[in-house]
Amino acid sequence: MITCLGDALFPRVGVAAVQVLRNLGVAVDFPAAQTCCGQPAYNAGHRDAARDTARAFLRAFARSDHVVSICGSCAAMVREGFPQLFEGAPEEAAAGSLAARTFEFSEFLVDVLGVDELPVSRRVTATFHHSCHTRRLLGVVEQPVRLVQMVDGLEYVPLANAQLCCGFGGTFAVKMPHISTAIVDEKVDHILETGADLVVGLDMSCLMNIEGRLRRRGHDVEVRHLAEVLAASWRA
Amino acid sequence: MSVASRQAFDARVERALGDEVLQKVIADGQDYMQALVAPARAEGEWAAALDEIARMRAHTLARLDHYVDQFATQVEEQGGHVFFAADAAEARRYVADLAQRQGAKLIVKSKSMVTEEIELNPALEAIGAQVVETDLGEFIVQLAHERSFHIVAPAIHKSLEQIRELFSKAAGRELEADANALTSYARGVLREKFFAADLGITGCNFGVAATGSVVLVTNEGNGRMTTTLPRTHVVVMGVERLVPTFQDLEAILKVLPRAGAGERITAYVTAITGPRRDDEADGPKDLHVVIVDNGRSRILGGKYEKILTCIRCGACLDVCPVYRKIGGHAYDAVYSGPIGAVLSPLLDGLDCHPELPFASSLCGACTEVCSARIPLAEYLRELREDSVESGSGRLPWRLGFQAFAVAAHSPRLWAAAEVVALPLLRLLSAGGAILNGRGPLAAWTRGREFPRPEKRSFRALWRRRRDWRGR
Amino acid sequence: MERRDFLSRLGSSISCDEPQQNTLVQSDLPEGQVLAARERVDLFICRLNELGVEARVVSSREDARDALERLVSERAWSGVACAPGLRWPGISEKWTAEAGEAPFGLCEADWAVAETGTIVVRSSAEVRRGYSLLPPAVGFFVPERCIFSTVGDVLDELAAGDPALPSCISFISGPSNTADIASVRVVGVHGPREVFAWVIAEAVDGAVDHGCMRHEAQDR
Numbered sequence: 026m027i028t029c030l031g032d033a034l035f036p037r038v039g040v041a042a043v044q045v046l047r048n049l050g051v052a053v054d055f056p057a058a059q060t061c062c063g064q065p066a067y068n069a070g071h072r073d074a075a076r077d078t079a080r081a082f083l084r085a086f087a088r089s090d091h092v093v094s095i096c097g098s099c100a101a102m103v104r105e106g107f108p109q110l111f112e113g114a115p116e117e118a119a120a121g122s123l124a125a126r127t128f129e130f131s132e133f134l135v136d137v138l139g140v141d142e143l144p145v146s147r148r149v150t151a152t153f154h155h156s157c158h159t160r161r162l163l164g165v166v167e168q169p170v171r172l173v174q175m176v177d178g179l180e181y182v183p184l185a186n187a188q189l190c191c192g193f194g195g196t197f198a199v200k201m202p203h204i205s206t207a208i209v210d211e212k213v214d215h216i217l218e219t220g221a222d223l224v225v226g227l228d229m230s231c232l233m234n235i236e237g238r239l240r241r242r243g244h245d246v247e248v249r250h251l252a253e254v255l256a257a258s259w260r261a
Numbered sequence: 262m263s264v265a266s267r268q269a270f271d272a273r274v275e276r277a278l279g280d281e282v283l284q285k286v287i288a289d290g291q292d293y294m295q296a297l298v299a300p301a302r303a304e305g306e307w308a309a310a311l312d313e314i315a316r317m318r319a320h321t322l323a324r325l326d327h328y329v330d331q332f333a334t335q336v337e338e339q340g341g342h343v344f345f346a347a348d349a350a351e352a353r354r355y356v357a358d359l360a361q362r363q364g365a366k367l368i369v370k371s372k373s374m375v376t377e378e379i380e381l382n383p384a385l386e387a388i389g390a391q392v393v394e395t396d397l398g399e400f401i402v403q404l405a406h407e408r409s410f411h412i413v414a415p416a417i418h419k420s421l422e423q424i425r426e427l428f429s430k431a432a433g434r435e436l437e438a439d440a441n442a443l444t445s446y447a448r449g450v451l452r453e454k455f456f457a458a459d460l461g462i463t464g465c466n467f468g469v470a471a472t473g474s475v476v477l478v479t480n481e482g483n484g485r486m487t488t489t490l491p492r493t494h495v496v497v498m499g500v501e502r503l504v505p506t507f508q509d510l511e512a513i514l515k516v517l518p519r520a521g522a523g524e525r526i527t528a529y530v531t532a533i534t535g536p537r538r539d540d541e542a543d544g545p546k547d548l549h550v551v552i553v554d555n556g557r558s559r560i561l562g563g564k565y566e567k568i569l570t571c572i573r574c575g576a577c578l579d580v581c582p583v584y585r586k587i588g589g590h591a592y593d594a595v596y597s598g599p600i601g602a603v604l605s606p607l608l609d610g611l612d613c614h615p616e617l618p619f620a621s622s623l624c625g626a627c628t629e630v631c632s633a634r635i636p637l638a639e640y641l642r643e644l645r646e647d648s649v650e651s652g653s654g655r656l657p658w659r660l661g662f663q664a665f666a667v668a669a670h671s672p673r674l675w676a677a678a679e680v681v682a683l684p685l686l687r688l689l690s691a692g693g694a695i696l697n698g699r700g701p702l703a704a705w706t707r708g709r710e711f712p713r714p715e716k717r718s719f720r721a722l723w724r725r726r727r728d729w730r731g732r
Numbered sequence: 733m734e735r736r737d738f739l740s741r742l743g744s745s746i747s748c749d750e751p752q753q754n755t756l757v758q759s760d761l762p763e764g765q766v767l768a769a770r771e772r773v774d775l776f777i778c779r780l781n782e783l784g785v786e787a788r789v790v791s792s793r794e795d796a797r798d799a800l801e802r803l804v805s806e807r808a809w810s811g812v813a814c815a816p817g818l819r820w821p822g823i824s825e826k827w828t829a830e831a832g833e834a835p836f837g838l839c840e841a842d843w844a845v846a847e848t849g850t851i852v853v854r855s856s857a858e859v860r861r862g863y864s865l866l867p868p869a870v871g872f873f874v875p876e877r878c879i880f881s882t883v884g885d886v887l888d889e890l891a892a893g894d895p896a897l898p899s900c901i902s903f904i905s906g907p908s909n910t911a912d913i914a915s916v917r918v919v920g921v922h923g924p925r926e927v928f929a930w931v932i933a934e935a936v937d938g939a940v941d942h943g944c945m946r947h948e949a950q951d952r
Contacts, residue, residue: 027719029669033679034712036719040729055723060669066662068623070645074662078669157624186292190582194622196658199704201620203271206708207278207586208622211288237709290915326743333735339899345738397921398912414912421914440916448921455922456832472897482865482908482923488900489861500742507891511884522911525779526848526883529923530903532890537899540857543831544899554738562745 026086026094026103026127028229029061035229041256042095042130048259049138058085064102067110069196076110083107083119091137092127095252097159097227100129105162129159131169131227131251146177147258152184152221154191154212154235156228169227169251176258182219186211193234209238216246223247225254263615270616273591283418287588290417294579297523302630306515313512315634318570321470321503322561328470328503329552335473339535341548349379352553356462356495357384359549363493365390365459369451371477371487372396373464374412374573375499375553377595378608381462393454395483397447404431410589412596413521413575418588451483461487461545465498466573467513468550471506474534475550478517480527488533494545496533500557501569507532513572516632520574556608565640568603570633577627577637583620592617599627603640611648618644672720679718686714767881772846773931776879779849780929783906784919787929796873796930803871803928804836813867814838815858831862837924839864841874843889847882848905851929855900864904868920871928872904879931 027039039055046053063079066072082103086092094100104124111120134140153173159165174181192198192208199205212235216224224246226232236248249257277283301307321328333343346352360368368390370376382392394403398415402408404427409415416424425438428446436446466478475496477484488494504510518524537544560569578584578598589597594605594614602617611618618641627637649659668675690713705711722729733741767775773789780787790796797820804812804827811829818838819828831837839859843852851872855861864870880886883903890901908923919925 032719033683034714036715036717036722039719040722043726044729055720057720057723058672060672060675061665063666063669066665068642068645069658069662070618070642070647070649071659071662072646072649074659074666077663077666081670157622157626161625161629188580188626189585190622190624190626192582192622194624197619197622201274202704202707203274203278204583204586204620205622208582209709211585233712234709237705237711240710241708293915323746325746326739329742330735330739339897343735345733345735347733347738347741351733395922396912397910401912414915416912417915419914421916424913440913440918443913444910444918444921451922471891472893474897480908481910481912481921483921485861485865485902486922489865507887508884511882511887514883526850526903526905528904528906528908530850530905532897532901532903533899534897534901535899537855538857541855541860541899542857543860543862544855552738554733554741558741558745561742 026059026062026092026096026099027055028094028096028099030229030233031095032060034233035250038095038229038250038252041250042093042252044256045134045252045259046093049134049140051138054089056085056089060085062099062102062106063110064099064106065195067102067106068194072110076114079107079110080116083116083123086123086126087119089126091133092123093130093133094127095130095250096229097129097156097163097165098230100127100132101158101162103127129163129165129227131172132163132165135168135171140172141175143172143175143255144260145175145255145258146260147254148178149223150180150182150219150221151176151223151225151254152182152216152219153187154184154216154224154226154231155187156226156231157190159227160188165227169225172251172255173225176254182221185215185218189215191231191234193230195230198234205234206238209234213238213242213244217244221246223249223254225249225251227251266615270591270593270620273593274587277587277591282420283588284586286418286420287585290414291579291585294523298519298576298579301519310512310515311632311634314516314572314632315570317504317509317512318633319567321505322501322566322569325501325503325561328505329500332468332470332473332503333550333552335471336535336548336550337473339473341473341535341550344549344551346379346551346553346555348555349553352379352497352551352555353381353384355551356381356497356549357388359493359495360385360390360460361388363459365493367454367458368392368460368462369395369454369458369487369491370399371461371463371479371484372399372415373462373497374409374595375464376462376497377409379497379553379555381497390460393451393458395451395455395487397444397481397483400447400451401427404428408590408595410597411575411578412573412598412600413578418590455483455486455490458491460493460495461491462495462497463487465496465502465550466517467510468498468503469505469507469510469532470503472534474507474532476510477529477531477533478514478527479529479531480522480524482529485529485531488531489544492545493547493549494533494536496548496550498550498552500552500554501561517572517574520576520630520632560607564643565603565607567633567635568600568607568640570635571600571604572632573600574632576630576632580626580630582622582624582626587620599637599641603637603644606644611644611651611653615648615653618648676718676720679721683714683716683718687716767846769876772879772881773876773933776844776846776849776874777931779846780906783849783927785849785906785927785929787931789931789933791933793873793932796932799930800838800871807835807869809835812836812838813863815840815860815863817858818873831860831866834867835869837863837865837867837870839870839872841872841878843886844874844879845881845883845886845903846879850883850886850903850905852886853902853904854898856898861900861902864902865923868924869926869928870924871930874929874931876931876933
């Protein structure tokens with residue numbers, strides 16, 4: 026699952042994810058009918074548009090064994106949002122079936138593939154941002170940190186107030202920009218406090234928000250999706 | 262969302278964001294409370310207690326008419342009076358009439374959010390009574406002519422110096438900038454009031470239906486003073502604040518003091534059953550319980566019903582990233598924080614608080630900590646649906662999402678849109694980022710850089726995947 | 733609004749398919765710790781200390797009275813407010829002061845909770861609410877037999893409804909306190925600033941015992 030944001034703005038994350046999965050021996054397909062899971066419309070209260078959007082999404086993955094998402098909140102939309110969105114609708118069963126087959130990227134690596142070591146090296150000080158939906162709706166907390174710590178030469182520094190939102194929140198970021206910016210400012214402060222040169226995350230929406238504020242404040246801390254870090258540092 | 266309403270909201274938000282001292286106070290307060298409650302939350306028993314609270318409260322709501330009936334009957338059997346207030350106006354009128362009949366000139370009040378909800382104080386002042394808030398936090402905001410800032414700690418936003426100034430002005434002399442000294446001052450002032458008061462008003466943390474008991478959960482002792490010294494005691498309670506029996510308080514008492522104040526139990530849990538008995542020598546001779554609906558029956562039985570199970574612990578305020586930045590006053594409602602963002606539109610109507618459901622990143626921290634397992638974040642999202650359905654969603658957003666849905670159905674249309682949009686965005690960018698964008702982009706770029714897109718979308722790259730470098 | 737209309741407005745909102753079941757289904761709450769008598773006392777004292785209560789175990793009511801007399805003399809308190817039934821022969825008349833003016837109030841606990849360091853006092857014709865509330869310092873005689881393990885245990889007693897509920901039952905856990913001023917904890921706001929407790933480690937006299945009589949069955 027590449028997601029609308031991943032497809033349009035962060036294709037390199039998708040490429041990296043595919044590379045990592047292939048390196049781990051997984052046969053990867055990209056059903057081109059996928060576009061968007063409908064989360065932006067759903068969270069903004071536009072239920073009908075969300076359902077319309079999501080219907081196409083359901084069909085796209087009908088024949089996939091496992092659906093691996095490079096975005097935790099999109100995986101959460103499928104697992105937690107779809108049952109609610111399609112309750113009582115003809116697509117209810119299909120939604121349930123897709124939910125059972127959908128995984129977030131780090132969750133897939135650790136829980137399904139059983140990865141406990143990786144041929145990945147990079148000398149860097151890094152911290153990790155736990156996105157809210159990934160943490161609270163998917164319960165994915167340890168898996169990505171374990172993967173980050175598998176990178177040989179990487180010094181991991183945990184983020185203070187890690188449970189705090191980064192302030193993206195979908196349309197919230199543009200509907201309430203004053204509050205959103207204040208929230209991401211604190212996240213940026215905590216990142217800078219770690220002294221890390223790299224921030225790793227699982228959601229490009231959060232990372233886009235964090236990077237945008239870092240750059241506006243004149244900082245060049247690198248911001249990367251976990252897949253990108255792993256793919257780029259994979260030892261041949 | 263009217264323009265004027267939105268402007269007023271933005272002004273309140275900006276005022277809070279611009280107040281550096283306030284920002285630090287709120288963040289420190291949240292961090293302190295979270296650290297204080299964390300050990301309790303980690304205990305295995307905690308989850309069981311929350312489940313029990315949710316279960317018991319749901320049971321109570323499902324039979325609320327029966328329990329209200331039982332409660333009222335019991336109160337009356339013990340010699341108390343019960344008044345059923347359909348709305349705020351009825352409740353105000355009853356209490357004001359009672360105060361007037363009894364010639365009450367001085368009224369002491371223990372903390373009660375529902376009395377703020379029904380705007381009781383002005384009604385009592387209008388009949389010539391002096392109303393004194395006796396909970397220290399409420400006493401402070403009363404002196405400052407402000408609204409409560411936090412459900413559990415009304416004056417959390419005030420610094421020591423601000424409070425010193427307030428008290429000094431009231432005292433007519435300079436007081437020390439020391440919490441003990443300031444508390445002593447308040448104790449002295451309020452002790453006089455307690456002894457002189459004609460009437461005492463409290464809320465009710467929980468009413469016990471089986472016995473008609475009114476239970477107050479407090480730390481300061483003002484609840485006990487208010488319910489012991491004046492000759493008349495008036496209880497104002499929301500109709501949903503009932504538990505079936507005393508035993509049902511067990512789970513609540515395990516959670517409320519911890520979630521609300523980080524304590525194993527509060528200094529005082531007081532159960533009042535009727536006025537003083539004929540042979541008793543102290544306590545009020547007269548007890549009146551005012552049971553307030555004010556929109557709660559409308560919520561009962563509906564999709565937001567669980568909001569009525571709230572035990573007013575304040576935990577959601579202590580974890581909300583939005584409250585952390587804007588504080589309680591920006592909500593411009595009696596109830597603030599996540600609980601307020603849901604309850605206020607439900608009680609007052611969405612058109613009174615159009616921004617509140619949207620002033621959230623839906624991070625879910627509130628749902629995670631809620632003592633009664635209320636799906637607060639989900640309710641906020643559903644309130645947005647209500648808002649959109651009522652037609653108040655702005656046209657560009659509706660059209661945008663609908664157009665998006667159309668494109669989403671057709672990968673070819675989607676890909677075509679990318680082929681047009683991506684190069685355009687690249688063109689608009691300068692030096693690697695897009696500044697001063699139009700429409701939705703402007704709201705983003707006011708505070709953040711926007712990433713410069715790649716030449717090709719993922720799906721375009723996928724078609725060329727045989728060319729991908731590396732493994 | 734009329735009671736009938738108010739209730740029917742509630743009733744019409746409720747969408748409950750089950751038949752009216754008015755008794756609450758048994759709660760699933762895990763059983764609280766059941767402690768032996770000695771453990772209860774130890775835990776109780778420990779919690780009281782945590783709350784800032786000066787707590788001591790004495791082996792008889794006489795010892796408790798002696799301890800109190802010593803304290804009163806140490807502090808040079810001008811009077812003690814307490815229920816007539818608590819007064820004992822030999823204490824001077826000045827010990828029977830009005831609750832509102834006395835520097836110290838004395839009460840007997842009806843129940844207590846080990847887990848939380850709570851002392852429970854019921855109001856009555858003899859026991860004024862003011863005794864444990866108005867003086868700046870208050871003390872409690874706590875017969876060991878009155879100490880239950882958990883708050884839930886005492887709530888069970890209350891629910892049993894015998895004796896009938898008084899107009900006021902106070903669960904008191906430590907001195908009054910607040911952190912409303914700049915989050916600084918201050919002890920002693922509107923209620924007492926100082927709290928003392930003497931746990932009497934023996935069977936109680938008959939006179940003031942109504943709350944504790946049922947506890948004979950408790951120690952197994």
